[in-house]
Amino acid sequence: MEDPDYAVKVAHAALYRDQDPRAFGGGVLIAPDLVLTCAHVVNQILGRPSLAQERPAGPDDVLATLSVALPGAFAKHRFRAKLEGWLPAGRPDGQPARDGDAEWAGDLALLRIEDAPVCSEDRSLSVLSATRLPDVRPPDIGRCRVGTVSYVWFGSGAPSTIAAATAQGVTDHWIVLDCPASAQGIVGGYSGSPLWDRELQQVVGLVVGRRGQRAFAVPVWDVHTRFEAGGDGTWPASARPARDDRRRTSLILQLLGPLRACLVSPADRAECADRLVRELGLPGQGPGADASHEWIARMALSRPRGIPTLLALVHSRTVSEDDRRWVRRTALSTAPDQFLTALEHRELLELLIGTEPDSDSASLPGPQDAAARALQLGPSLTGLEWPEAVAVLEAYQSRRGRVPRLLRLVEFAAAHTTAEETQHALRAWNDAVARRLDVSESLLEHRAQAIESLDAAIDAPVVQVQLWRAGNSDAFSYVLRATDALGGVTHHRTQDRPVPLTGLLAELRTLLEDIAPHSAPGALPTVECFVTPDELDLPFDQWIYHEDDLFPAVLGKDFLCVLRCPELRRRTFASELRYRWQALLSGRLVLLERHDPVIQERGAASPVCAVALISPDTELVRLRVIALAVGVPGVVWARPSTRTELGQALIELAQGAAPNELPRRVYEARVAAEPGSIGTRLALVWDGPDNLPEALRLSDPSP
Structure with missing residues (x-):
C-alpha cells in the first residue's frame, strides 16, 4: 500500500x-x-x-x-x-x-x-x-x-x-x-x-x-x-513555497464579481485599494488610479484578514439589498474561518488584553470564565488566552441563531467586567460589527441574557481529593488540591505513603477551614473526590471530618460533594462529554431502570446530560459504567441497599429536575438526611472535561 x-x-x-x-x-x-x-x-x-x-x-x-x-x-x-x-x-x-x-x-x-x-x-x-x-x-x-x-x-x-x-x-x-x-x-x-x-x-x-x-x-x-x-x-x-494555485484562482474569481459590481469607477477602485492597504497595516500606498479589480483581489488574498477587510469596504459601497447579500455570501464562501476585518480584530484584542500593564482589561473575566456563562453549546476554550479564543470562536459555525458566538462571548465579557469604560467600549465594538453583519436586532437578546447572568450563582472554591486505597485497609495515599473562585491554585500537596483515614480527614479539615474566610458570601464550596472504578460506592460524603457531640461536621452536609472517575471516561467520547457539559442548561435528566440506547446518541439537540439509576443492584454497576463511558456528566444512584423504598425516593428527587439542578438537589437531600435515609445513601458523579488532576509527566519519545 x-x-x-x-x-x-x-x-x-x-x-x-x-x-x-x-x-x-x-x-x-x-x-x-x-x-x-x-x-x-x-x-x-x-x-x-x-x-x-x-x-x-x-x-x-x-x-x-x-x-x-x-x-x-x-x-x-x-x-x-x-x-x-x-x-x-x-x-x-x-x-x-x-x-x-x-x-x-x-x-x-x-x-x-x-x-x-x-x-x-x-x-x-x-x-x-x-x-x-x-x-x-x-x-x-x-x-x-x-x-x-x-x-x-x-x-x-x-x-x-x-x-x-x-x-x-x-x-x-x-x-x-x-x-x-x-x-x-x-x-x-x-x-x-x-x-x-x-x-x-x-x-x-x-x-x-x-x-x-x-x-x-x-x-x-x-x-x-x-x-x-x-x-x-x-x-x-x-x-518560495509551492502552493495549490487552483484554489487561489477560484477565490479571485469569486471576489471579482462583487468587486466589479460595486467598484465601478477608477476613483472607487483607487480609494478602496488605498483603504485596504492602510487597514491591513501595510507600508506605503496603493497603486492609485492604476488599481484594478484583480490587484485588489490579489492583495486581499495575500494578507491575513484581507478578505473580510476587503468585503467590508465593498459592503459599504453597495446600493441594492441584492448586492449586499451577494457581498455577505461571498465573504462566507471565501473566508469561512474569519469574519472580522483587520481593524476590528486589532480593536477587539486591544480591548480584551489591553496595551498597557495597568489597562482596564485586567478587570475582564478570562475567556474560559466568560465562555462558562455564554457558551453552553459552544466550543471549549480550555487553556486558551484571548487571541487564540477569538480565533476559535471566529471560525466556529453555530447550528443555532444568526449572531456569531464571538459576539455573544463579548457581550458576556462586557457584562462581567468591573471597568465601566471597557464595558461601554466592548458593547460599542459589538454594535458596529453587528450592524455590518446585519444582526443588530438579534444581538439585543444576547445582551439582555448577559445582563441577566449577573444574578447567576456565585462562583465558589473547589477542593479536589484524589484517593488511592492501600489494599483492603482504611489507609489512603492522596493528593489534596484547592482552587479559588477564579481558578487559581491555593493549595497542592501529595501524600505518597498511605496514612489512616483519620490523618487524611485531619488535613482536609485544616484545608477546609483555611478556604472558608476567602469564600464569597453565599458561595457553596465543592469537594471533588477522584476515585478508581472500584471505589465509586465510597461514602466519602458521609465522612465526619470534625467530631462534635452536638454538631458533627459531615462533608456532604457542609459542602457540595461529588465523585469524579476520569478512568471510566472513554477517549472516543471525549468530544461528546464536552458537548454535554456545555449543554447542561438545555439537556435532559433521565431515569434508567435498564440500558437505554438514547444515552449513547451523539450530538443530540437536547442531549442526555444526567441520569438517575433506579435499577436493581445487580444492574447498577453495568449501567453506571455505560453512562460514564459515553460522556454523561451527571450520574446519581443510591448505594447498594436492601431497602426498596430508596428507589422511589430517588425517583422523587430526580423527577422534573434539569441536569444542572442535580448537584444542588443531592446536597439538599444530604442536609436533611436522617440516619438510613436516602440522603445518607446518595452517590453522585459530577464529572466534566476540565479541571482534571495533572497526570504524571512522561518523558518525551525517544528518537
Whole structure:
C-alpha cells in the first residue's frame, strides 16, 4: 500500500546537537538543500535562550554544534548547516517576544545544508567520504483548514511518534491545536516539525510550542512574504513555497464579481485599494488610479484578514439589498474561518488584553470564565488566552441563531467586567460589527441574557481529593488540591505513603477551614473526590471530618460533594462529554431502570446530560459504567441497599429536575438526611472535561 505520508516523511528534517542522540526539534525541506524550522529550536541547540533575538551566525558561517538529519531520505547521516535566514520571535507590536507571552510572530529560521555528512549511525563526528544530498521534492505548502485533523512527528521523525492534531482555529500568527483523539500528544521536541494535511497532501504549519494540553503551530502558506517583510536575510527564490494555485484562482474569481459590481469607477477602485492597504497595516500606498479589480483581489488574498477587510469596504459601497447579500455570501464562501476585518480584530484584542500593564482589561473575566456563562453549546476554550479564543470562536459555525458566538462571548465579557469604560467600549465594538453583519436586532437578546447572568450563582472554591486505597485497609495515599473562585491554585500537596483515614480527614479539615474566610458570601464550596472504578460506592460524603457531640461536621452536609472517575471516561467520547457539559442548561435528566440506547446518541439537540439509576443492584454497576463511558456528566444512584423504598425516593428527587439542578438537589437531600435515609445513601458523579488532576509527566519519545 502506498504511504499517504511519504511526501512529508522524506522532507522531514531532524535537528540535533552534536554528541546528543535526542533530537531537539524538527524542520521541513522547502528546497533540496534548505530547511525551514523554528528560530527557538536553533537557539536551544546552540545553548542560547529560546527567544534570543540576535542572529547567531553570518550567512557564510557553519552553525557550530548543530547538525541536520533527513531520516526519511538519508537516515544514516547528519549534515552541517549554515543560517540562510533569521526571523526571531516577536510581539505583534514589533517588540521582542518574552517568556510568558501568550503568542508571538515570526520564530522562523532557514538553514542551508552542507553536502558532506559529518557523522554516521554511530554518532561519531568523523567526516565521511563525500556523499551528495538526496534529490527530494519539497512538499506542497497550503493553508490550515479549521476543524480538520493534521499529523505531526517528533523532531527525530520516528514513525511511531505520529500525533493527530485537530485545528481549532487560526489566529493572526498561530494555528491552535488539540489532540483529543491521539494517544500521543504534542510534547517538547515536536517544535519545528511540519504539520501535515494528509487529505490535501500539504504542509500547513510548523509546530511552535504548547501550553498545558494545547499546542500551537506557525502557518506557512505565506511564510516567505512574512520573512521578506521582517527577516534578517534574503529569502531564496528557489525556496518560495509551492502552493495549490487552483484554489487561489477560484477565490479571485469569486471576489471579482462583487468587486466589479460595486467598484465601478477608477476613483472607487483607487480609494478602496488605498483603504485596504492602510487597514491591513501595510507600508506605503496603493497603486492609485492604476488599481484594478484583480490587484485588489490579489492583495486581499495575500494578507491575513484581507478578505473580510476587503468585503467590508465593498459592503459599504453597495446600493441594492441584492448586492449586499451577494457581498455577505461571498465573504462566507471565501473566508469561512474569519469574519472580522483587520481593524476590528486589532480593536477587539486591544480591548480584551489591553496595551498597557495597568489597562482596564485586567478587570475582564478570562475567556474560559466568560465562555462558562455564554457558551453552553459552544466550543471549549480550555487553556486558551484571548487571541487564540477569538480565533476559535471566529471560525466556529453555530447550528443555532444568526449572531456569531464571538459576539455573544463579548457581550458576556462586557457584562462581567468591573471597568465601566471597557464595558461601554466592548458593547460599542459589538454594535458596529453587528450592524455590518446585519444582526443588530438579534444581538439585543444576547445582551439582555448577559445582563441577566449577573444574578447567576456565585462562583465558589473547589477542593479536589484524589484517593488511592492501600489494599483492603482504611489507609489512603492522596493528593489534596484547592482552587479559588477564579481558578487559581491555593493549595497542592501529595501524600505518597498511605496514612489512616483519620490523618487524611485531619488535613482536609485544616484545608477546609483555611478556604472558608476567602469564600464569597453565599458561595457553596465543592469537594471533588477522584476515585478508581472500584471505589465509586465510597461514602466519602458521609465522612465526619470534625467530631462534635452536638454538631458533627459531615462533608456532604457542609459542602457540595461529588465523585469524579476520569478512568471510566472513554477517549472516543471525549468530544461528546464536552458537548454535554456545555449543554447542561438545555439537556435532559433521565431515569434508567435498564440500558437505554438514547444515552449513547451523539450530538443530540437536547442531549442526555444526567441520569438517575433506579435499577436493581445487580444492574447498577453495568449501567453506571455505560453512562460514564459515553460522556454523561451527571450520574446519581443510591448505594447498594436492601431497602426498596430508596428507589422511589430517588425517583422523587430526580423527577422534573434539569441536569444542572442535580448537584444542588443531592446536597439538599444530604442536609436533611436522617440516619438510613436516602440522603445518607446518595452517590453522585459530577464529572466534566476540565479541571482534571495533572497526570504524571512522561518523558518525551525517544528518537
